[in-house]
Amino acid sequence: MKNGYLESYSALREEITTDFVIIGGGISGALLARSLTVKGSSVVVVDRRHIAMGSTCASTALLQYDIDRTLHELIDIMGAAKAVRAYELSLKALQDLEKIAKKLKVEAEFEMRSSMRFATYKKDISFIEDELKVRSKHGFDVELWDEKRIEKHFPFPAYAALYTRPSAIADPYRLTHGLLQDAMKRGAKVFDKTGVEKIERLNKSVVVNTSQGNKIRAKKVIIACGYESVNYIPMKLASLSSSYALVSEPMPRKDIWFENCSFWNTSDPYTYGRTTKDNRVIFGGEDEPFYDPARRDKLLEAKTKKLAKQFVKMFPDLPFKVDYSWAGTFIETEDGLPYIGSIKQLPHTYFALGYGGNGITFSQLAADILTDVLLSKKNDDAEIFSFDRKTD
Numbered sequence: 461m462k463n464g465y466l467e468s469y470s471a472l473r474e475e476i477t478t479d480f481v482i483i484g485g486g487i488s489g490a491l492l493a494r495s496l497t498v499k500g501s502s503v504v505v506v507d508r509r510h511i512a513m514g515s516t517c518a519s520t521a522l523l524q525y526d527i528d529r530t531l532h533e534l535i536d537i538m539g540a541a542k543a544v545r546a547y548e549l550s551l552k553a554l555q556d557l558e559k560i561a562k563k564l565k566v567e568a569e570f571e572m573r574s575s576m577r578f579a580t581y582k583k584d585i586s587f588i589e590d591e592l593k594v595r596s597k598h599g600f601d602v603e604l605w606d607e608k609r610i611e612k613h614f615p616f617p618a619y620a621a622l623y624t625r626p627s628a629i630a631d632p633y634r635l636t637h638g639l640l641q642d643a644m645k646r647g648a649k650v651f652d653k654t655g656v657e658k659i660e661r662l663n664k665s666v667v668v669n670t671s672q673g674n675k676i677r678a679k680k681v682i683i684a685c686g687y688e689s690v691n692y693i694p695m696k697l698a699s700l701s702s703s704y705a706l707v708s709e710p711m712p713r714k715d716i717w718f719e720n721c722s723f724w725n726t727s728d729p730y731t732y733g734r735t736t737k738d739n740r741v742i743f744g745g746e747d748e749p750f751y752d753p754a755r756r757d758k759l760l761e762a763k764t765k766k767l768a769k770q771f772v773k774m775f776p777d778l779p780f781k782v783d784y785s786w787a788g789t790f791i792e793t794e795d796g797l798p799y800i801g802s803i804k805q806l807p808h809t810y811f812a813l814g815y816g817g818n819g820i821t822f823s824q825l826a827a828d829i830l831t832d833v834l835l836s837k838k839n840d841d842a843e844i845f846s847f848d849r850k851t852d
């Protein structure tokens with residue numbers, strides 16, 4: 461919101477031919493566009509709105525390698541080898557995001573942080589302990605914090621916490637523009653206010669028809685439409701919900717709480733918070749299990765009050781004042797993993813879906829895997845996130 465339109469793009473006004481056409485100019489489309497152009501491919505990105513005005517601009521951008529399912533839960537779902545690999549890949553994606561953000565011209569406010577997940581209820585202590593055991597066993601950097609240690613560093617009580625590194629924060633809107641500007645320097649063409657109405661699948665190629673009546677001819681189409689991607693998927697794979705967040709006015713000091721670590725809890729849905737580079741607090745949660753933007757937005761005032769009250773209870777000494785609040789649509793899968801790849805019935809079509817609480821980390825994972833797949837390079841990890849993945 462504080463950014464305004466960072467860059468201007470134009471609508472597509474002619475027929476165009478490319479190797480790859482990406483539908484969606486959010487963080488997922490931008491990461492993939494940059495990655496493909498780094499490898500020398502020709503890429504066209506189209507978005508029906510202004511660039512990065514979908515979920516990306518609503519995101520609170522706590523960038524974590526944690527998956528919505530803990531590692532011990534994921535092991536139960538898909539077996540240890542794949543679950544551990546999914547966590548390792550998520551960690552690598554986070555580290556890759558840092559490297560990419562550093563190379564961009566735009567100040568994407570990317571900073572590495574620590575992260576704390578604390579137990580809301582006493583019964584959650586064993587859940588935290590189980591996760592500590594399994595993550596330590598597989599070499600992740602985690603610590604178990606008991607009540608006393610939490611009390612020493614934070615003004616609110618909690619029964620236990622899993623303290624992890626690394627984690628990160630960023631401004632996803634600036635990051636997306638920075639990625640697309642970088643991709644454009646490498647030859648990508650980016651068009652906004654250009655909706656896709658229809659995809660024709662031919663023998664060896666696709667024709668994407670835009671709302672202005674133009675055609676984009678390409679070898680492959682990649683759908684990076686965020687939660688709107690469900691319109692292109694012939695089966696139900698994920699559930700949509702509504703989520704709420706607020707940002708405070710700037711705090712008078714830079715060190716707002718211990719290590720300015722990002723935090724979340726074990727409640728379902730969870731509540732989370734982080735600080736920003738300009739010393740504000742972002743706090744969110746209060747999810748509702750429905751997709752209905754009008755109904756969602758009606759609840760915004762009440763949800764903002766509830767979130768603000770919760771934050772003040774946790775940090776009573778901070779001079780906290782809500783500056784702005786908003787709501788967005790959130791999408792989750794059963795196993796907490798994103799869907800990346802193709803669906804048999806849809807030839808020449810690939811999906812880069814950054815679903816879940818760590819959608820942005822998954823967007824990078826999707827860019828990495830799809831760059832290999834689209835350039836016919838073997839990727840041994842693609843199966844873990846495929847549409848026909850098997851669980852043990």
Ligand SMILES: Cc1cc2nc3c(=O)[nH]c(=O)nc-3n(C[C@H](O)[C@H](O)[C@H](O)COP(=O)(O)OP(=O)(O)OC[C@H]3O[C@@H](n4cnc5c(N)ncnc54)[C@H](O)[C@@H]3O)c2cc1C
Nearest residue numbers: 484486487488508514515516519522656686788818819820
């Ligand atoms: C309130 C909230 C908080 C969040 N917090 C976090 C967080 O802390 N950490 C995290 O990692 N993730 C978070 N997420 C999730 C994260 O924001 C998303 O996973 C991510 O932004 C998805 O990016 P995307 O590019 O896949 O989708 P989007 O940003 O939604 O981009 C998709 C684009 O596709 C375009 N599009 C759709 N259909 C068409 C069409 N037919 N033709 C042309 N264009 C089309 C849309 O206009 C849109 O711009 C949060 C989400 C919300 C709503």
